[in-house]
Each structure stands twice: as C-alpha cells, then as structure tokens.
Amino acid sequence: MNHKVENVKIAYIGGGSQGWAKRLMNDLALEPRISGMVSLYDIHPEAARKNAEIGNRVSERPEAAGKWKYEATGDIKEALADADFVIISILPGSFDEMASDVHAPEKYGIYQSVGDTVGPGGMIRALRTIPIYKEIAQNIKAYAPDAWVINYTNPMTLCTRTLYEVFPEIKAFGCCHEVFEVQHLLADMVQEMTGRAVERRQDIHVNVLGINHFTWIDRASYQNIDLMPLYKEFVQKYAETGYEKEPGSWVNSVFSSANRVKFDLFNRYGLIAAAGDRHLAEFMPPVYLESPEKVKEWKFHLTPVDFRVKDQQMKVERNQKVAAGEENFELAPSGEEGVAIIAALLGLEELVTNVNMPNNGQIANLPHGAVVETNAVLRFNSVQPVLAGSLPVDLQGMISRHVANQEAVLKAAFEENRQLAFNAFVNDPLVAPIGLEQAEALFEEMIENTKSHVGGGFVRDRNAYASS
Known part of the structure; x- marks a missing residue:
C-alpha cells in the first residue's frame, strides 16, 4: 500500500491569486498521497474567499484523489499557525x-x-517588494519558524534574499x-x-x-x-x-x-x-x-501591462463562475513542481x-x-543544493x-x-x-x-x- 501523509497544513500568502492558486489546487487534487488544509491569506479577503470556494468544490469532485479543505483568512497569524509549508505568491503593489x-x-x-527582475522596472519593483517581504519574514519567524517556505514572487532573487536577511534560519527557497x-x-x-x-x-x-x-x-x-x-x-x-x-x-x-x-x-x-x-x-x-x-x-x-490587466479581469470573471458552480475547470497537471516538492519534503519521493x-x-x-539558482536534491525535510561549479x-x-x-x-x-x-x-x-x-x-x-x-x-x- 502506498504511504499517505494526512493533516498537512499549507499557508498560502497571496491566496487570492487568480492564477497560481488554481495551479496549486489542480496539482493537490491530482496527488493521492497527501491531504490536509490550505489556509488562504490575502490583503483582499474576498478574493481569498472565492478561491476557498473553488478549492473546496475541486476537492469534492470524484476525480480529485487528494482531499483538501480550503479556508480563507485575513489574519496572517491564523494562516501561519501550525503550517508545515508556506507558499508565497503575491503582486507587490x-x-x-x-x-x-x-x-x-x-x-x-x-x-x-x-520588467519584474532587473532593469529599471525590476529594481523599482524590488524596492516596494522588500518591505513586504520583511514583514512576511518576521511573521514566519514568529508563527511558523519550522515551516518550509516556497517563494514564487518576482523579483525571485531579492524576495528570497530578504527572507534570509530577516530570518537567517528560515527554510526557504525560490522556485x-x-x-x-x-x-x-x-x-x-x-x-x-x-x-x-x-x-x-x-x-x-x-x-x-x-x-x-x-x-x-x-x-x-x-x-x-x-x-x-x-x-x-x-x-x-x-x-x-x-x-x-x-x-x-x-x-x-x-x-x-x-x-x-x-x-x-x-x-x-x-x-x-x-x-x-x-x-x-x-x-x-x-x-x-x-x-x-x-x-x-x-x-x-x-x-504591455494593459494586456495583463485584461487577462486578470478575464480570470476574475471565470473564477467567479467557478466559485458559483456555473463552470468547472479541467483537472490536469499544471506543469509546476510545487506539489512534487511538498511530496519530496514529506519523504514520499x-x-x-x-x-x-x-x-x-x-x-x-x-x-x-x-x-543563486542551481539544482538541489530534495528529500525528507531536506533541500540540499548541488555543487554546480564555476561560471x-x-x-x-x-x-x-x-x-x-x-x-x-x-x-x-x-x-x-x-x-x-x-x-x-x-x-x-x-x-x-x-x-x-x-x-x-x-x-x-x-x-x-x-x-x-x-x-x-x-x-x-x-x-x-x-x-x-
């Protein structure tokens, strides 16, 4: 019989996401070895609440092998308390x-x-993102110091660097x-x-x-x-x-x-x-x-940013229909590795x-x-970067x-x-x-x-x- 890990808690900072959150829901539903609770925290609580409705609908579908309970919260302390994993995916500003x-x-x-990593846009974006990440790191240190932290936000390098600057013992990495x-x-x-x-x-x-x-x-x-x-x-x-x-x-x-x-x-x-x-x-x-x-x-x-604005609005409209039960989205692998990473850190592979x-x-x-970015070997409670050599x-x-x-x-x-x-x-x-x-x-x-x-x-x- 395949080993299963239950009662896993994931805190999702940026849980009102119109894109990344759906990919996570998809992949969690398709992973039969893990189940638990996802706490969705967002400065826009209504967006997080809609995502919780969508996540619970997905989990109820018969083809969903992984069963998860989704909850929305406007309290980051509540989201982080007892979390095994913290996922960060936010839009700074x-x-x-x-x-x-x-x-x-x-x-x-x-x-x-x-315009999100280097160049003038990447630098200015970093200047407004770093204060947010300072606060996130302080909260993780206070309420979830042992959690594994997976960052998806850009600028990836400086977001991850800020987490370590504030909390050197943090178990964080960017994907x-x-x-x-x-x-x-x-x-x-x-x-x-x-x-x-x-x-x-x-x-x-x-x-x-x-x-x-x-x-x-x-x-x-x-x-x-x-x-x-x-x-x-x-x-x-x-x-x-x-x-x-x-x-x-x-x-x-x-x-x-x-x-x-x-x-x-x-x-x-x-x-x-x-x-x-x-x-x-x-x-x-x-x-x-x-x-x-x-x-x-x-x-x-x-x-162009106007493309992103229109794309976001389309996602919002579609997600409202999904949350209301008027539309389903297909359960299919997202191509991301977030859930595979969680499985590895839980010792499943x-x-x-x-x-x-x-x-x-x-x-x-x-x-x-x-x-820096290199390969790493992920096993139970361990992320070990490999020696990649010199440039x-x-x-x-x-x-x-x-x-x-x-x-x-x-x-x-x-x-x-x-x-x-x-x-x-x-x-x-x-x-x-x-x-x-x-x-x-x-x-x-x-x-x-x-x-x-x-x-x-x-x-x-x-x-x-x-x-x-």
Missing part, C-alpha cells in the same frame, strides 16, 4: 505601479520585455519554471536531431548555474547522449530563423518567442541560456531591446530540481550569501554586475537609502546608456509613482510621506 515599472522608462528609450521550458526545448531538439522521443522533460538532465532568469546550463544529457554538441548544431541550424515546435506560433502569445535570443547567447558564451528570451534580454545591454522593431526582429515580445537559495559554495565564483569568466562578469546591484538594492531598501538605490539603478545595463542626468529624472519619476510602497527615505520631501 498594483497594476498602476507595474505600468510605471514597465512603461515609464520607454520615454527615455528603455524598453523592457517583462521558477523557466528551466523546465528549456528542458522541453532540448527534448524537441533530441526528437528532431536524433529521431528519439523524450517522454518527460525530467529525462533531460542539466547542470544549472546562475541567478534567477539569467540561469545557464553547462552540461546537458539524455540517456547516453551529450547534448552540448548537438545543441551547437541545432543553434547553427536555427540561429537566423529561430525555432518553434509549431512555426509562427510565437506571434500569437506575448509570452512566447522563437528562441533567437537564447541561440545568440549560446554563440556568444558557449553555454545554454536557461530562461525565456523575454527575461534573458533584460540582463544584457540593449542589444535585443534597442527598440520595439528590434524586439520583433529577434522574435519575442514586449509585454526524492526530487532533483532547480531552486534559488543563498550561495554556500554551490557556485564557486559568485559571492557567498547571494541568492566562465565572461559570464561571471555579467552576472556579478547584477548580483552586486541586487545586494545594493537590498541594502538600500533596508536602510531607506535613496542614493545607494540610485547608484545601483544607473549601474544596470539597460539604464547605463542614457547617462546620469536622464537616469536621475527617470528614477525620480518611478519612485514618485510607487511612493506609497517605499520608505520615506526614498522621497525627496520626506515629511510629505513619512506617515504613510
């Missing part, structure tokens, strides 16, 4: 602040395809699915180049090293095949046209690309860039993001996957303590610049040090070309647009906002 992150820099000729997509791409490559079908992306074994959304693979294999030479041939074949499983499909989704940026980076550095083109482009000088026309040439997209954790030597030539010196230089900026942004947020934050801001590869004077004007505008979420030390007239 609103779409208004996100619109500023992404679109304010366009007036200065800076284009961003995502990102970008590497999964590259495994799928490599599986497609194996099929095309060798005729051998790859049943699961997990059968593509990769060594991962870097920082979130600027992660690299220096070793890849499938069964007895070294994939690095094969990938070189694949890149040569598709460097100019790009590769898609269904040709032309990148045009139809703002989240899709033809992998041309990824292939160009391989030709530059000799390693497989293990993230989507939209993320990768933002870490580089404006080679790929020079203009909207240049973005189209590279066959990826700028993701062993899992190797990529995680974001403080560097304790897993990447030899990046700073100790900085949050090539040219990539080390690129990545170290971002690591230094992220550490400066963290320190600036904790100290409310405007000058330090600006110094990091202007050191970003997308910002540096516009010069100090324009960078100062852009920084001032973006800080003004997010002033209600950052400390008073960031605002020129401190007294005007000190009580907010």
Whole structure:
C-alpha cells in the first residue's frame, strides 16, 4: 500500500491569486498521497474567499484523489499557525505601479520585455517588494519558524534574499519554471536531431548555474547522449530563423518567442541560456531591446501591462463562475513542481530540481550569501543544493554586475537609502546608456509613482510621506 501523509497544513500568502492558486489546487487534487488544509491569506479577503470556494468544490469532485479543505483568512497569524509549508505568491503593489515599472522608462528609450527582475522596472519593483517581504519574514519567524517556505514572487532573487536577511534560519527557497521550458526545448531538439522521443522533460538532465532568469546550463544529457554538441548544431541550424515546435506560433502569445535570443547567447558564451528570451534580454545591454522593431526582429515580445490587466479581469470573471458552480475547470497537471516538492519534503519521493537559495559554495565564483539558482536534491525535510561549479569568466562578469546591484538594492531598501538605490539603478545595463542626468529624472519619476510602497527615505520631501 502506498504511504499517505494526512493533516498537512499549507499557508498560502497571496491566496487570492487568480492564477497560481488554481495551479496549486489542480496539482493537490491530482496527488493521492497527501491531504490536509490550505489556509488562504490575502490583503483582499474576498478574493481569498472565492478561491476557498473553488478549492473546496475541486476537492469534492470524484476525480480529485487528494482531499483538501480550503479556508480563507485575513489574519496572517491564523494562516501561519501550525503550517508545515508556506507558499508565497503575491503582486507587490498594483497594476498602476507595474505600468510605471514597465512603461515609464520607454520615454527615455528603455524598453523592457517583462520588467519584474532587473532593469529599471525590476529594481523599482524590488524596492516596494522588500518591505513586504520583511514583514512576511518576521511573521514566519514568529508563527511558523519550522515551516518550509516556497517563494514564487518576482523579483525571485531579492524576495528570497530578504527572507534570509530577516530570518537567517528560515527554510526557504525560490522556485521558477523557466528551466523546465528549456528542458522541453532540448527534448524537441533530441526528437528532431536524433529521431528519439523524450517522454518527460525530467529525462533531460542539466547542470544549472546562475541567478534567477539569467540561469545557464553547462552540461546537458539524455540517456547516453551529450547534448552540448548537438545543441551547437541545432543553434547553427536555427540561429537566423529561430525555432518553434509549431512555426509562427510565437506571434500569437506575448509570452512566447522563437528562441533567437537564447541561440545568440549560446554563440556568444558557449553555454545554454536557461530562461525565456523575454527575461534573458533584460540582463544584457540593449542589444535585443534597442527598440520595439528590434524586439520583433529577434522574435519575442514586449509585454504591455494593459494586456495583463485584461487577462486578470478575464480570470476574475471565470473564477467567479467557478466559485458559483456555473463552470468547472479541467483537472490536469499544471506543469509546476510545487506539489512534487511538498511530496519530496514529506519523504514520499526524492526530487532533483532547480531552486534559488543563498550561495554556500554551490557556485564557486559568485559571492557567498547571494541568492543563486542551481539544482538541489530534495528529500525528507531536506533541500540540499548541488555543487554546480564555476561560471566562465565572461559570464561571471555579467552576472556579478547584477548580483552586486541586487545586494545594493537590498541594502538600500533596508536602510531607506535613496542614493545607494540610485547608484545601483544607473549601474544596470539597460539604464547605463542614457547617462546620469536622464537616469536621475527617470528614477525620480518611478519612485514618485510607487511612493506609497517605499520608505520615506526614498522621497525627496520626506515629511510629505513619512506617515504613510
């Protein structure tokens, strides 16, 4: 008989989520070995209550093998009390602040395809996210110090880094699915180049090293095949046209690309860039993001915030129907690994996957303590990052610049040090070309647009906002 673990408690911070929460419900319902309770906490209690209704409806369905009780709460202490796992997936601020992150820099000729990790948008988003994560970390320390904490919020690196800065003993890591997509791409490559079908992306074994959304693979294999030479041939074949499983499909989704940026980076550095083109482009000088026309040439997209607003509204409307019992959603695996991670930490299986954790030597030539992304082995109550090795010196230089900026942004947020934050801001590869004077004007505008979420030390007239 298969072992089962009952009475597991998951605290979901951001439990009013219109996307991630549904993926969790799906995957929990399809996992027969675990059952328990999910406490949904959100600053928008009604959204959490709707999700609780949906979760309980899903759990009642006969095809739901995993049985869970969902409860909504506006009290984070109640959500965290006795939690075995804490999942964090929040939107820091609103779409208004996100619109500023992404679109304010366009007036200065800076284009961003995502705007949530690096670049001017990623940095300003971090400055308003870090205070939220300080508070979350303090609550976890007080009410759930032994829980495993799984972060999905971006900027992934700085969210995870903040948790450890506040609570060094926390058992936390960040999860990102970008590497999964590259495994799928490599599986497609194996099929095309060798005729051998790859049943699961997990059968593509990769060594991962870097920082979130600027992660690299220096070793890849499938069964007895070294994939690095094969990938070189694949890149040569598709460097100019790009590769898609269904040709032309990148045009139809703002989240899709033809992998041309990824292939160009391989030709530059000799390693497989293990993230989507939209993320990768933002870490580089404006080679790929020079203009909207240049973005189209590279066959990826700028993701406008108005698209996200409309997409969110569609999700809200659909979820209202599901909560009211007017519509069902199909129970199918989400492709995420959150529930597999929980199963591994409960001792039900062993899992190797990529995680974001403080560097304790897993990447030899990046700073100790900085949050890095590598594989880890997950077993009962254990997440052990693997020794991934060293980055090539040219990539080390690129990545170290971002690591230094992220550490400066963290320190600036904790100290409310405007000058330090600006110094990091202007050191970003997308910002540096516009010069100090324009960078100062852009920084001032973006800080003004997010002033209600950052400390008073960031605002020129401190007294005007000190009580907010």
